[in-house]
Amino acid sequence: MLEMKEVVVQYESGADPAVRDLTLSFEQGEFVCVLGRSGAGKSTFIRTINGLQPQTSGQITVLGCELKKMSQKKQRSMRREIGMIFQHFHLIPRLTVEQNVFTGRFGHKPAWKNFLGLFSDEEKSLTDYYLNEVGLLEYKNRRVERLSGGQKQRVGIARAMVQRPSILLGDEPVASLDPTTADYIFQILRQLHEEKELLTVINVHDIELARKYATRIIGLKQGHLVFDGSPGQLSDHHLKQIYE
Ligand SMILES: Nc1ncnc2c1ncn2[C@@H]1O[C@H](COP(=O)(O)OP(=O)(O)OP(=O)(O)O)[C@@H](O)[C@H]1O
C-alpha cells in the first residue's frame, strides 16, 4: 500500500539528511506509531509520505504509483487518499465545526463550489456521520474557537475522514493534550482505523500510547530506522537505542 525504498530527505545540500536511507513497506490495516527523539526526523518522514516534503533520493510508492513520477493531477487525486491530522489542529477558528469539516472535501470538487460553500446532501450526511463518530454532532454549529483542545482535534479527525482517505497520517496529534484526552483521541483513531480498514501512521512522543494502540512501532534516530516491530517486541534495550 505504501512503500519506501532507500528514501533520503535533505533540507539543504551539505546538511545532514533528516531521513536517511529508509526502506519500509506498510500494508492496509496497520496502525503504525513512529517514535524518536526531537529532531529524529519523524515530522519529515510523515511530510514526505504525503508529498508535502520532496524526497532528495529514493522511491516512494503510494497505492501502486510512484510519488515522484506522478503528474500534478495524479498528485492531487493521491492527496485525497491521504488524510492528515496535526498537533496544532490547523483549523479555521472563526468557522463552525461543520464548516471546518467541510474543508476536508475541498480536494474533491472545483474551487468555485468550495468558494460558494456548495456542498451536496451526501457531503452533509458524511459530515454528520463523522461528527457523530467523534462525538461532536451536537457541536456542529459551534465556532471552533469555542472548543477545547481535545474537541478541536476531534474536528481535525472528522475533517480528515470526510476525505474518505485510505491512509491516515498524524504528526504528533496528541502532543498538546492532557494524557486522558490523548488516550481518548487514540481510542477514536483506533476505532475509525478498524471500521474503515485504513493504514494509519502517527508520530507520538508517548511510548505508552504507542504500546497500547499500535500494531507496529517504528523507531527513528537521526533519520535512521533503528526499530521496526510489534509493541511486544519493543524492549527497554530498543527504547534505549531510540532515545539515547
Ligand atoms: N524546514 C526545515 N529546514 C531545514 N531543516 C529542517 C527543517 N525541518 C526540519 N529540519 C531538520 O531536520 C531534522 C529532523 O527534523 P524533524 O522536524 O523531522 O524532527 P522530529 O522528529 O519531527 O522532531 P520533533 O519531535 O521535535 O518534532 C532536524 O535536524 C531538523 O533541524
Ligand SMILES: [Mg+2]
Ligand atoms: Mg516533529
